[in-house]
Amino acid sequence: MxxxxxxxxxxxxxxxxxxxxxxxxxxxxxxxxxxxxxxxxxxxxxxxxxxxxxxxxxxxxxxxxxxxxxxxxxxxxxxxxxxxxxxxxxxxxxxxxxxxxxxxxxxxxxxxxxxxxxxxxxxxxxQTMGGQxxxxxxxxxxxxxxxxxxxxxxxxxxxxxxxxxxSGGSMGGNQHGGFAGSGKPSARTSSQHKNPVTIQEVTMQTFNKEIADQGITWLLLFYTQQAKGQFVLESVLEDVARSLDGAVRAGKVNCDIEKALCKKNGVSVGKSARLFIYSYSTAEKGSLHEYSGDSDAKSLKTFCQEHLPRFSRRVDINQFNFPSNAFPNLPEVLLLSTKKDTPTMWRAVSGMFHSRLTFYDAEVKDVSLPLLKRLGVKNVPALVGRTVNGEVQLLKDGISVKDLRSGIKELKTLLESFEKKNKKLASEQAKKHAKASEPKENKIPLLSASNFEETCGEKAPVCIIGVFKSNKAKEKLESILSEISQKTLIRGQSYSSGNAITYALLDGNKQSAFLSSFDKSGYKSSDKLLLAYKPRRGRFAVYKGEVSMEEAERFVVSVLNGDVQLSATGQKPVLR
CATH class of the missing domain: 1.10.287.110 (DnaJ domain)
Incomplete structure (x- = not known):
């Protein structure tokens, strides 16, 4: 037809x-x-x-x-x-x-x-069948x-x-006018399509949880669907993120969707997408800095390196000693390398740990230096640490890494282990300090036959005894004597633990015989009084007035200074 x-x-x-x-x-x-x-x-x-x-x-x-x-x-x-x-x-x-x-x-x-x-x-x-x-x-x-x-x-x-x-013959046709193809597209293996560095979609939650003040440097691309240049910047961003993998992470923010996040950071996207770095180069807290250079990987990489954290202090290894009075009292770490400038990976980890460790770095040309020999450093790069209790130790020497990412991972592992050790030391120090600073329990003992020799025997130069006949009087005397016992009341004189002034309480109702050794009446008319007894000399003084803190302290001081006339006991006091 x-x-x-x-x-x-x-x-x-x-x-x-x-x-x-x-x-x-x-x-x-x-x-x-x-x-x-x-x-x-x-x-x-x-x-x-x-x-x-x-x-x-x-x-x-x-x-x-x-x-x-x-x-x-x-x-x-x-x-x-x-x-x-x-x-x-x-x-x-x-x-x-x-x-x-x-x-x-x-x-x-x-x-x-x-x-x-x-x-x-x-x-x-x-073109041959199946050919490209x-x-x-x-x-x-x-x-x-x-x-x-x-x-x-x-x-x-x-x-x-x-x-x-x-159409015609065996060729055949279909309703779309196409023909049976004899060739198939060549298969692409996964090895031919290696996953590029991931540019993470950043939301408000992501920003607050993973970026804001986390110590990690981020490259952030802010864009809208209408903005130009997104693909160019994204391509450059990916190249640089791959080059600085481990030191810099990459993300992008769609300001059409994340309007609140863009507004929070003061970023408005007009006709063109905008690229920022979130870094810690100048302050303890992270901040955004816009990139306005050429759209090429070399320029952006230089920009990133300039904005990496700078928390490590460069020092001269020939004159360096860890400060002994550093504040706050953080563990300190020193990186030794042959680099003339602070290595990129050290700057990166200094940002990650900047609030937890104090960083130093130094160039080393000769490992035979006295300090390095003393620390046992045989090869560089090496990492040295000083703990919170002042111990300087070699964490590792001859550190070997294959790339930036693995180097940062190795340093992080070493620093995390060192930090864990210091947390344990700090906890132990805090417990010791808390125990030492706790007010010592100055409970005034109640005199009895069993403790008299230990408390008011001849080993004690002076024994101050608070005599009470009521619970109210006991509580008051115990409070006053407890406070006085913590004070140094003699100018220019101190007592060792074996030759100290002692303080005690005595129940006047039960120990009238003991009191009669000082006074025949046994002080029956007094509800409370203070008795200063020198057992070696067998002499004493008594204060029967109103017992207040001031009067009690004045009485004790006058006894210790020899300003009070002492009387001899009628007989040796004995407790029953």
């Missing part, structure tokens, strides 16, 4: 449009970025980064640069998303719409690109909705046109 003239005319128009579009616009994302179909995500990122910098409208004012920049971004959007990339490889459309299928005819492929767009791929004319070739993909729109009547401006099924034109 012959092909209708109408169909031939329409097909001719379609192919003419295709030919014009082939010359006008290339949509193959692999070709746009100049990468192979088996390219890894890292290769795609590198290509995108390079081209986006080259054609960025802010830098490239040539005609067509804007369009090229948009093509580069579109290509990156497809290939950086595994699902979109898979759909494109299978169907020629990142959305996964089969369209006209993935078949081919000779050196030409036709694929449906969604409800309004059809893609045409032109090979080099010599140098194909280019182009699109054109027919308008309308294919799902409804009159789905295109031509008023008939374009699939029938192509079927009439090209």
């Amino acid at each position: 012959g092909i209708p003239i109408r169909s031939l005319l329409v097909a001719s128009l379609v192919l003419s449009s295709i030919a014009l579009h082939v010359a006008a616009k290339t949509l193959d994302p692999y070709k746009v970025l100049g990468v192979d179909k088996n390219a890894s995500q890292r290769d795609i990122k590198k290509a995108f980064h390079k081209l986006s910098l080259k054609y960025h409208p802010d830098k490239n004012k040539e005609k067509g640069a804007q369009q090229k920049f948009e093509e580069i971004n579109n290509a990156h959007e497809i290939l950086s998303d595994e699902e979109k990339r898979k759909n494109y490889d299978l169907y020629g459309d990142e959305k996964g719409n089969p369209g006209m299928g993935a078949g081919n005819f000779g050196s030409h492929d036709f694929t449906g690109g969604g409800p309004r767009t059809t893609y045409f791929s032109s090979g080099d004319g010599w 070739g140098n194909s280019k993909t182009f699109s054109f729109s027919f308008g309308g909705n294919p799902g409804a009547g009159g789905g295109n401006p031509f008023g008939f099924d374009l699939g029938d046109v192509f079927s009439n034109m090209f």
